[in-house]
Amino acid sequence: MNIEQVIEVRGLTKKFGNLVAVNNLDLNVYRGDVFGFLGPNGAGKSTTIRMLLSLIKPTSGEMKIFGKSISKDRKEIFSKVGAIVEKPDFYLYLSAYKNLEILGKLSGTDVSKKKIMSMLELVGLDKRYKSKVKTYSHGMKQRLGIAQALLHDPELIILDEPTTGLDPQGMKEIRDLIIYLSKEKGKTVFLSSHILHEVELISTRMIIINKGTTQVEGTVEELLKTDKVKVTFEVDRIEEALRAVNESSWQKGFKSTSKNEINFDLTKDEISGLNKYLIEKGIAVSAIIPVRSLEEYFLKITEGGSK
Numbered sequence: 001m002n003i004e005q006v007i008e009v010r011g012l013t014k015k016f017g018n019l020v021a022v023n024n025l026d027l028n029v030y031r032g033d034v035f036g037f038l039g040p041n042g043a044g045k046s047t048t049i050r051m052l053l054s055l056i057k058p059t060s061g062e063m064k065i066f067g068k069s070i071s072k073d074r075k076e077i078f079s080k081v082g083a084i085v086e087k088p089d090f091y092l093y094l095s096a097y098k099n100l101e102i103l104g105k106l107s108g109t110d111v112s113k114k115k116i117m118s119m120l121e122l123v124g125l126d127k128r129y130k131s132k133v134k135t136y137s138h139g140m141k142q143r144l145g146i147a148q149a150l151l152h153d154p155e156l157i158i159l160d161e162p163t164t165g166l167d168p169q170g171m172k173e174i175r176d177l178i179i180y181l182s183k184e185k186g187k188t189v190f191l192s193s194h195i196l197h198e199v200e201l202i203s204t205r206m207i208i209i210n211k212g213t214t215q216v217e218g219t220v221e222e223l224l225k226t227d228k229v230k231v232t233f234e235v236d237r238i239e240e241a242l243r244a245v246n247e248s249s250w251q252k253g254f255k256s257t258s259k260n261e262i263n264f265d266l267t268k269d270e271i272s273g274l275n276k277y278l279i280e281k282g283i284a285v286s287a288i289i290p291v292r293s294l295e296e297y298f299l300k301i302t303e304g305g306s307k
Helices: 045-052 074-078 096-106 113-122 138-150 168-183 196-202 220-224 238-246 249-253 268-280 294-302
Strands: 005-016 019-030 034-038 060-065 081-084 156-160 188-193 205-210 213-219 229-235 254-258 261-266 285-290
Touching (some): 019 045, 034 196, 045 060, 045 156, 168 196, 205 220, 229 268, 238 249, 249 261, 261 268
Parallel strands (some): 081 156
Antiparallel strands (some): 229 261, 254 261
């Protein structure tokens, strides 16, 4: 495991009058992570991102990026950070190419034609580089925003709800782009999202926050295997299978049955044990279908069922 920390947050708090938006938040992002930053609306995600980008000041706490303090080494840090906060804004009556050229110059970035075209090609907009941005779909504007964030070749990319308002195809395009940036370009990605299935598909690690406070942090796989899984066994002889289950300790995990399916609540380690038991009883198991999802886990955590 690569243990180099790219983002380190300790005790981060932000108050707006009597409202505590972020409360003693800790999080750790390591180099190469696609880090999912999850929480319900009002959990403090956008406030946290704004503090990480030095757009607002924290009430208390410490934030480091690349091992350096944001309050002391801001310029050096943000020369290696690209970000989209909510929806990106552009000059709608100018082309995508012209937008990147202007925005690059404003940020002091090398904006050669080759560089701009390579970014547009990366996000799949090179064939529409002359088109005015007002003719772009919402998904195309989101991809153009990512191109803008990548102009200066950052090591860390911070994306705040990049798939909001996109159709399924647009979501897939953004998801594929994030995976490419991580695996092929070696970027570290900090991804705030409420679309849990997307995070489950692409994140290597994640945190769930609620009411501005850390609930859990770890890999998606680690977090999902800490609890029981709803799992369906498809069997050939349902009545014999039910009789075998009822005569054994597996009865405690039994939930329901329909047609040739039996549903259980089991830990991941118990699934193989039950499968072995049924086979030993002469019952053919044609499929084992776990239905545990990040969404189910997320709801359990944020509704206070577990921590």
